[in-house]
Amino acid sequence: MPVDAAPARPSWDYPRSPVASRHLLDTAAAHDIDPARCLTGTGLTTQALADPDTEIQADQELTIARNLLVAAGNQPGLGVETGLRYNLANVGILGYALLASPTVRDAVTVGLRYISLSSAFVTISLHESGTDAVLLLDDTEIPPDVRRFLLERDLSAMAQMLPLLYGRDLFSVPARIELRMPEPAALLPHLAATITFDAARNAVTVPRKLLDQPMPAADPHTAAACARQCQELLDRRRERSGIAGQVRSRLLRNPADIPSMTTVAAELAITERTLHRRLATEGTTYRALVDELRETLAVELLHNGLTVEEAARQLGYSETASFTHAYIRWRGIPPSKQPYRGRGSGPLALRSL
Incomplete structure (x- = not known):
């Protein structure tokens, strides 16, 4: 039967670890917002989120984000603040798979293949053209009321972790960032790139030759083993x-x-x-x-x-x-x-x- 036109579920709709939700609560606490208020309507508790074996649904994380924004009065910069809370430990076995990849291209491929092991809500894809490599960050499937917050959070989290994964020298190359949102009050100061706001797309562009650079901690055998563990984890979730x-x-x-x-x-x-x-x-x-x-x-x-x-x-x-x-x-x-x-x-x- 030919594929019909019925809409598929959003690309971000997958079970996820509690790490991102804990970061949301950390941001709430920094603004004197009661965690219980952020968890209203989720069926979750702070004890459940503290358990690393807990799996939550994407709509539960969305509810926490909405509650945070309402409680904080949609204060600008909350997405950036939350993204900066991420560290290398947050990505678990996927982080080791990225670290051990032979080249940056291999690492990007693995990261996109197992993106559902992350907390990302943006849909990320790699496109190569001429001398450019472009990561498109599609936020159109994210509900409008939390779209800007989650785009800021995901982009800030990427900027926070990429130098830790790939080395600061490797990512000292010129980069261009295009964002569909207006210029935020907090201008993402940690992003060492030229940023264009009110653009037609969300994209990060770097020199294409960067993809062929070796990773600082390349180890093909470790990379393969970690990729297998990523697949096994993904399988268990499915x-x-x-x-x-x-x-x-x-x-x-x-x-x-x-x-x-x-x-x-x-x-x-x-x-x-x-x-x-x-x-x-x-x-x-x-x-x-x-x-x-x-x-x-x-x-x-x-x-x-x-x-x-x-x-x-x-x-x-x-x-x-x-x-x-x-x-x-x-x-x-x-x-x-x-x-x-x-x-x-x-x-x-x-x-x-």
């Missing part, structure tokens, strides 16, 4: 049981002909409304399960040497452009840039399904 598992099994029968939610509900002898409710109870949606299936299969099909057009067709896309757009949303790079392993090099790895 694991679902119950009704979601049944739906996933049904979708796997023929990924090129994805049935409608109504059809799957009928096959499970329940109503579509009941299926929607039970999936929501398990923290997912029908569209999210379809997206997860297509993303995992797309990566493996391309790894095994299929062309972009072949992969698109096998996954039920009537137009290659639609598949390319979806792939960039999933992985941050076009499918044509997906590393190639060669035909017949191994079975599809469906562990995350």
Whole structure:
């Protein structure tokens, strides 16, 4: 069945660690705001956020951010202040994977591949043209009332951690930043770059040759081991049981002909409304399960040497452009840039399904 035009869930809608929420509460405390006020409507407690094994949903973090902004009277600069609280320990095993990458390009690729292990709400993608390498920071999926705050936070967090990951000398190169927002009261003073406000896009541009520079702590074996751990962590976060598992099994029968939610509900002898409710109870949606299936299969099909057009067709896309757009949303790079392993090099790895 060709892909319909129904909107997918936002790219930021994934389970996440409590670190970012703790930083939000730290900012609240710095402004004498009661943490309990920020947690209103989330079902979370400060004790839960202190537990590193806690996983929270993106909408819970959004609620904390909204509560903070309301309590602080939408005070300018809160996003920058919160972003500056980030440190290398906050990115966990992903940070080690980045540190050990052979080149900056490899590190960027790994970072985009496992972006859902971070707290980012912006959708990040890499584009290379001429002598420029451009990181686009798409904030259009972020709700308008928290968009500026989260863009400032994510950009500030990146600026805070990149020198720690890649070395200050490596990132002393000229950079240009374009931001769609008006000039903030706090002018992001820690960003050593030329900044243009009220731009048509959010983007960070650096010399393309920077991507080929070796990483200061490059270690291919460590990088590979850390990448495997990143994938395992991502898989665990995606694991679902119950009704979601049944739906996933049904979708796997023929990924090129994805049935409608109504059809799957009928096959499970329940109503579509009941299926929607039970999936929501398990923290997912029908569209999210379809997206997860297509993303995992797309990566493996391309790894095994299929062309972009072949992969698109096998996954039920009537137009290659639609598949390319979806792939960039999933992985941050076009499918044509997906590393190639060669035909017949191994079975599809469906562990995350």
